[in-house]
Amino acid sequence: MYLARVIGNVVSTSKNEKLIGMKLMVVEFLGKNQVPTDHTEISVDSCGAGIGETVIVCKGSTARGIFGGEAPVDSAIVGIIDTVETV
Amino acid sequence: MYLARVIGNVVSTSKNEKLIGMKLMVVEFLGKNQVPTDHTEISVDSCGAGIGETVIVCKGSTARGIFGGEAPVDSAIVGIIDTVETV
Amino acid sequence: MYLARVIGNVVSTSKNEKLIGMKLMVVEFLGKNQVPTDHTEISVDSCGAGIGETVIVCKGSTARGIFGGEAPVDSAIVGIIDTVETV
């Protein structure tokens, strides 16, 4: 899982029907000290995350499973971060 | 899932028979502000995407599942983007 | 699997309910001679690892399986390293 910041969302009218109703967010991954990296992706929100929030992103078949395993989802927001404590 | 732009397609006569009839597109992944990155791959279209369109690409076993799970597909175009809104 | 060092943890109140009670650690991956790399991620501890320890991180569906296969986990700490011997 990765720390990321929600920086936007996408609108897609023509898409796989199993994605209908899903919140397709744009996230940027965070590196050390939560500095943004160049890596961005589309992640489906599963916990009410909003723009600007720091979140946990889960990937791969595990992300698909969160939504029942049938939708074409390979990245999901699974938690909203309150605090990060690092040494 | 990743934002990408469709930049072409490939023709392959000699290929796995389960790929016959599939649209094998060349996509380049997009980074922040939708600036193209150096990453390109072959993605199978599942939603009528054309050259120049910005799309959502889904990867791994999830991409395979979109086509029934039997074809050797690990990347699929699952949506065409109308708009991207980022802060 | 990767060598990593545990450098912190995150607190998340609003998260997938299957993550409740799990220890969400921040790890930084180590390269040659155990020099820290720029790659960090969130990994769920399964063996009592503490801050500063060098650990083995396992990824993907394999990490999910460690916790029964239902929780949205794609990275897990599966061992604490005593020594690394390299030529």
Place this chain on the structure above:
Amino acid sequence: MYLARVIGNVVSTSKNEKLIGMKLMVVEFLGKNQVPTDHTEISVDSCGAGIGETVIVCKGSTARGIFGGEAPVDSAIVGIIDTVETV
């Protein structure tokens, strides 16, 4: 899936018995305009690809499935490219 060029092969006498008889090719991934990248890997040929040919490489559990799901294969050549057309 990735565009790659077949640049060689490996010989391995001591290997997992399920790999016996498989063609273990060395491939280099291609980037934009089919310029070779630094990424190379070992991919199992499933369609008679030869040295110098441009091919489609499929990865992960999908590659394993091509060979019945039992052999330790995570990368497979699934098509030989005739032409690439990009804008």
Place this chain on the structure above:
Amino acid sequence: MYLARVIGNVVSTSKNEKLIGMKLMVVEFLGKNQVPTDHTEISVDSCGAGIGETVIVCKGSTARGIFGGEAPVDSAIVGIIDTVETV
């Protein structure tokens, strides 16, 4: 699958019990002309590989399957290389 060189091993007393008895090797991935890259990982040996040998590393759920599917393994050494022939 990747070409890698075995450069060491790790000792871990406190680890997932299904890893007990496994040989946890440190491998560095090789790039073109077998030049070492900066990428290292921990890979479980399945074919008697020793320090200094060039090997084939298999990843992901495929690596897990080699050991019966229950152990937290996502990288495995599946062959020892005799020769690499590239153009």
